[in-house]
Amino acid sequence: MAETALTNTVVPHPRPPGWQGIVADWSSDQRAFKNVPWGKAMMWIFLLSDTFIFGCFLLAYMTARMSTTVPWPNPSEVFALEIAGHHIPLILIAIMTFVLISSSGTMAMAVNFGYRRDRVKTAILMLVTAVLGAAFVGMQAFEWTKLIMEGVRPWENPWGAAQFGSSFFMITGFHGTHVTFGVIFLIIIARKVWRGDFDHGRRGFFTSRRGNYEVVEIMGLYWHFVDLVWVFIFAFFYLW
Amino acid sequence: MTEATATLDGQRQHDAHAHEAPAPASAHAEGQQHPIKLYLVVWGWLFVLSACSYFVDYFALQGHLRWSLILLFMVLKAGLIVAVFMHMAWERLALTYAILLPPALILVFVAIMAFESDYTHLTRVIFFASGT
Numbered sequence: 001m002a003e004t005a006l007t008n009t010v011v012p013h014p015r016p017p018g019w020q021g022i023v024a025d026w027s028s029d030q031r032a033f034k035n036v037p038w039g040k041a042m043m044w045i046f047l048l049s050d051t052f053i054f055g056c057f058l059l060a061y062m063t064a065r066m067s068t069t070v071p072w073p074n075p076s077e078v079f080a081l082e083i084a085g086h087h088i089p090l091i092l093i094a095i096m097t098f099v100l101i102s103s104s105g106t107m108a109m110a111v112n113f114g115y116r117r118d119r120v121k122t123a124i125l126m127l128v129t130a131v132l133g134a135a136f137v138g139m140q141a142f143e144w145t146k147l148i149m150e151g152v153r154p155w156e157n158p159w160g161a162a163q164f165g166s167s168f169f170m171i172t173g174f175h176g177t178h179v180t181f182g183v184i185f186l187i188i189i190a191r192k193v194w195r196g197d198f199d200h201g202r203r204g205f206f207t208s209r210r211g212n213y214e215v216v217e218i219m220g221l222y223w224h225f226v227d228l229v230w231v232f233i234f235a236f237f238y239l240w
Numbered sequence: 241m242t243e244a245t246a247t248l249d250g251q252r253q254h255d256a257h258a259h260e261a262p263a264p265a266s267a268h269a270e271g272q273q274h275p276i277k278l279y280l281v282v283w284g285w286l287f288v289l290s291a292c293s294y295f296v297d298y299f300a301l302q303g304h305l306r307w308s309l310i311l312l313f314m315v316l317k318a319g320l321i322v323a324v325f326m327h328m329a330w331e332r333l334a335l336t337y338a339i340l341l342p343p344a345l346i347l348v349f350v351a352i353m354a355f356e357s358d359y360t361h362l363t364r365v366i367f368f369a370s371g372t
Contacts, residue, residue: 018333025334033335044339055346059353066357069364076297094294101290105283108325115273217272217327224325228318234290235314239297240307 043218047225050178054229057171058236064163073159075238079143093238096139097230100179103132104227107220114216119193122216126190129223133183140176144169171233178226189219272327282324289317 013034015021026032033041065072076089083091110125147168151158154166192198193216201210293313296306323329328336 022334022337025332032338033332035332036335041335044335048339048342051343052346055343055349059346059349062350063353063357063360066354067360067364069361069368076300089300090294090297094290097290097294098287101283101286104286104321104325105279108279108283109276111272112274112276112279221326224321227325228321231314231317231321235293235310239293239310 037214039214039218040221043221047221050225050229054171054174054232057174058232061163061167061171061237064167065161068161068163070161072161073157073164075240078147078159079238090238092139092143093234096136096143097234099132099136099139100227100230103129103136104224106132107223111217111220114193114198114213117199117213119196119199122213123190123194126186126193126216126219130183130186130190133179133186133223133226137176137179137183140172140179144172167237171237175226175229175233178229182223182226185219186223189215272330278324282320286317286320289313289320293317 013025015024025034079091079093080087080089081091082088106125107129110122110129113121113125152165152168154169156162157165192211193213195202197204198212198215203209204211290313293310296309296313301309322340328340
């Protein structure tokens with residue numbers, strides 16, 4: 001009973017627009033995030049903390065790259081591939097970007113169908129998202145293998161500043177780990193949706209609470225965040 | 241005062257509601273309901289913007305043009321993902337500001353570290369020039 005009361009999204013809270021409304025919402029003796037289920041608010045706060053983690057990684061990379069006196073390897077050449085006799089710069093990273101963006105698109109539609117209580121479409125779209133995510137991780141594994149074979153290490157590489165390797169492995173490694181965990185949780189939630197847990201109010205194995213389709217949106221928030229981080233990594237690490 | 245009573249009323253209504261049905265369908269019917277077309281359009285734009293940023297590299301643009309284009313496409317993509325895919329455009333301002341303002345602090349950190357790494361670079365240049 002208490003659990004459902006906490007996820008109440010119905011109560012209207014009329015407020016003045018702009019800053020006055022924000023101050024009114026944050027004033028004492030009330031919930032700050034109204035009309036937002038607690039799970040969603042917690043996911044947002046987790047994502048905020050994750051933003052700082054990836055922000056610090058990219059900052060460390062910026063500091064290393066700005067302060068080194070050795071030339072930085074040219075990512076356009078490092079990540080180029082020979083496809084059918086053509087030398088195409090950065091092509092693998094471009095494909096990875098498109099794959100991840102597509103997975104974000106399918107996830108957004110899964111959330112939409114979830115709220116329409118179309119459980120088959122939701123589950124299928126989530127599984128498509130998981131497959132695209134797994135493809136992304138697979139391509140990243142290929143990229144790592146290729147670079148390691150070419151002699152890139154966290155402490156050295158054949159083309160220039162040694163910090164290139166350490167930044168690359170740390171940033172893409174952490175991002176790839178996030179994608180991997182996302183894929184695992186996508187499969188778990190897709191299974192719950194497919195089984196109809198959120199239609200029949202089946203209690204969760206771990207929490208003994210009844211879930212609902214908000215879980216799909218919360219999962220979606222995490223997945224879009226992973227895509228969002230890739231946007232920044234793509235811009236700063238691969239293109240800069 | 242009126243605010244508190246309103247919340248209590250809502251709570252009571254919801255409790256009563258929770259008793260009668262295991263799956264509170266109506267409670268979440270409002271959720272985030274947008275036409276599928278919106279997501280497809282945003283998806284298309286993300287593809288276009290990604291292609292644009294890839295072509296910045298493909299045509300080997302250099303200097304300030306390269307950096308400003310990279311940043312422009314990055315910000316547009318990030319904005320579309322956060323606003324539409326993550327539904328931030330429809331959230332209450334109290335949540336939006338709580339989540340979107342703190343990352344601005346990273347920009348302060350960026351400025352600090354840019355000064356710091358310039359200084360480190362300078363000392364390295366001086367040391368390597370005179371050291372050997």
